[in-house]
Amino acid sequence: MCHGELARRKPAARYLTLFYLMVALGGALGGSLVAVVAPRVFHSYLELPVGLVACAVLAAIVLWNVEIPILGVWALRYALVIGVGVLAGSLAQQESLHARGARLLARNFYGVVEVRDASGARFLLHGTIVHGSQLLDAGRRYRPTTYFGANSGVGRALRALESRGTIRVGILGLGAGVLSTYGRPGDVYRIYEINPLVVRIAQSEFTFYPHSPADKRILVGDARLVLERQASQQFDLLAVDAFSSDAVPIHLLTREALALYFRHLKPDGILALNVTNRYVDLVPVFARAAQEFDKQAMVVRDYGVEAPYLAPSIWVLLTSDAAWFKSPNFQNADLTRAVAPPRFRLWTDDYSNLIRILKPIHYRGVFQILRPD
Secondary structure (H helix, E strand, C coil), rough: HHHHHHCCCCCCCCHHHHHHHHHHHHHHHHHHHHHHHHHHHCCCCHHHHHHHHHHHHHHHHHHHCCCCCCEEHHHHHHHHHHHHHHHHHHHHHHHHHHHHHHCCEECCEEEEEEEEECEHHHHHHHHEEEEEECCHHHHCCCCEEECCCCHHHHHHHHHHHHCCCCCEEECCCCCCHHHHHHHHCCCCCEEECCCHHHHHHHCCCCCCHHHHHEEEEEEEHHHHHHHHHCCCEEEEEEECCCCCCCCCCHHHHHHHHHHHHHEEEEEEEEEEEEEECCCCCCCHHHHHHHHCCEEEEEEEEEECCCCCCCCCCEEEEECHHHHHEEEEEHHHEEEECCCCCCCCCCCCCCCCHHHHHHHHCCCCCHHHHHHCC
């Protein structure tokens, strides 16, 4: 409708320069409001319902003088007023209910972050995805939850590594800080998190990170850039879980990024990548990368059925030492070799192909999510 009105009101040729300048300025103003003003003013994506109501009001203005045969001009006017009112009221109620159910609702440049209490646990949500939860019961508060349970790929890898004594662990993506609960006295944990809001919430609303007895530190910034500035950290394990909602941070998944990760790992260290995702299957990406770097790549699937606070997860583990996968901690695991399709092209900083790894749209349950057709 808006584009149609712009086309209909386009002036004569001698005024087109000014017309297109105003259109461009309007686009720039709208983009600035959404990218700069909205994150500072709103705690949620309020600009969406506001924009819908504004479009409805504009439609009412455009159609205000349209006359319907037999019924006359006022029939449409009544319908427009009622329609705009119902739309505005329903959207306002929806936003109110959403905000009312949140313990904390905050927004910055990186998106909307929520904290909600439900079913005896506290959840951290970024977009529509849970990025960790903590049980509220004091006796179970420090049990690893969601995608990071003891039987998840990263949980099994950490327990296997602990057999060698104190370990050094790097984590890309803080979330609620669940992985911090694995830290022991003498362990070194370095966590890389780009979103300062997530850092503040993980330290104030959750106690995984503050309570961890490990030698721990959070480094704020883009993980790849921070790692590039650091000397080799000699991590025993580097876990990559830096997804915002289901968005894919491609610059953290390329050949150049993985080369950086391996520079920070010990020769027999483990690179653990959380590839749990509703829309894309990242296993072939890392299977192909494993071929490039001459690493063993194994997929660990955890169905999260042992307890209600666990979630189904898929982790890909890359290492030069395949003996890790024969340790007792990987017994009874759903462990399969990561395989890339024939002629699957290696992802680099110059090439990636999300279309190639899209999953089927419809799922029929947990097992469809973990093993899509």
